[in-house]
Amino acid sequence: MDAFIQSLQYESDTIKALAVTAGGLVGVFVTLGVFFLVIQVSNKLSKKS
Amino acid sequence: MQDIFIGFTSVFGSPDWWQPLLMYLVGGVLIWLAINKEYEPMLLLPIGFGAILVNLPLSIAGTPPAGSGYEAGFLQILYEMGIKTELFPLLIFIAVGAMIDFGPLFKNPFMIFFGAAAQFGIFATMIVATLLGFSLKEAASIGIIGAADGPTSIFVANIFAPELLGPISVAAYSYMSLVPLIQPPVIRALTTRKERRIHMVYHESSAPKWLKVIFPIAVTMIAGFVAPISVPLIGSLMFGNLIRESGVLERLSQAAQNELANLVTLLLGITIGCSMVAANFLTWKTLMIMGMGLVAFVFDTAGGILFAKLVNLFLPKERKVNPMIGACGISAFPMSGRIVQKMANDEEKGNIILMHAIGSNVSGQLGSVIAGGMVLALVPLFAK
Secondary structure, three states, X not given: OHHHHHHHOOOOHHHXXXXXXXXXXXXXXXXXXXXXXXXXXXXXXXXXX | OOOOOHHHHHHHOOOOOHHHHHHHHHHHHHXXXXXXXXXOHHHHHHHHHHHHHXXXXXXXXXXXXXXXXXXXXXXXXXXXXXXXXXXXXXXXXXXXXXXXOOHHHHHOHHXXXXXXXXXXXXXXXXXXHHHOOOXXXXXXXXXXXXXXXXXXXXXXXXXXXXXXXXXXXXXXXXXXXXXXXXXXXXXXXXXXXHHXXXXXXXXXXXXXXXXHHHHHHHHHHHHHHHOHHHHHHHHHHHHHHHHHHHOOOHHHHHHHHHHHHHHHHHHHHHHHHHOOOHHHHOOHHHHXXXXXXXHHHHHHHHHHHHHHHHHHOOOOHHHOOOOHHHHOOOOOOOHHHHHHHHHHHHHOOOOOOHHHHHHHHHHHHHHHHHHHHHXXXXXXXXXX
16 A cells, blocks of 8 residues: 555656545545445444343 | 844844735735625635734734744634644534534435545645645645535645645635535536436425434444544544534534634634744745636536536436536535535526535535545645
């Protein structure tokens, strides 16, 4: 991973922006996906109790 | 005798005499938009007045010219204490957190993904900005206008490109107020009439109180582990929400929603105006930033709608989502949700999708903060 990041440091800003875009969008979806699971599990637990 | 007229001579004796005059005009236009058009008046009016103040001769209200013998003006002191330290945007977030009800999201948790998809504009605009010659850090600060969330834009711009803070803040708040004009044409262009008439079933049920209390804590901790640099943003937002949902801090919740929000907004606007010194503001970069701010909002809206259409490909006919809901994933809360409800009602009287739209809209608030955190975490890795 470090080697990949280091190799990108010599690329143009647009290539770096593409890398930030890929990482950023995945990060946002995964983080909100975890929030989704928290809500789903909580809703299931509250229905059971 | 010359000292008496120093205010005039310092401006009209300069070859750039037109710059402060143009800034008075810019400030006047912002005040006019705030008063006559009611576009984000709480921010555009103080920003406009600040822009006038800071461009008056010798800038005694802001940063005095070097060697003038004057101390830093009150706007400069507010800037150093409130913006450079990132205190003002974070205090605003406590107030915003106290205003948000995540109830509609708890009833339709899937709406949270529209809050993620509608952050597409941030990243698309960042790529466009690099193509136009901006550095990665400048491009990231410009892209974050697409968060449709003033405090996040200010927070990120202040870290990556403080010299662009003025135009970025003006663009962010201007386009947030223009959401009713920006979103409907994009929605109409990307959806069919049939899609806009899709009904969505809403199940009336209340989320348990313990979920409302645990949610802000869990969100803060998860965000803290995924993107530690986002903790100040998400932490202050969720702290405000915890105060609201705890049920035992009603006075503090009301204070955060009213007194704190009003006081910090008042100081934030005029302090941002202080960053609009003519020499820094009157550049091609400002015009490009204003243009890219619009691009960011359009791409945000498009990202949310196209994601909704993608989801519909996999859903059975009776459970399809109205793709307009995707547009609400933009964080302009609650304006975006209301616009989409109005459009749904205009297409077919009695089509109520408001609660889904608001669920998507509050998700956008979460999504924009997380996206801001991602940008803050990722850009320094590549921009060394």
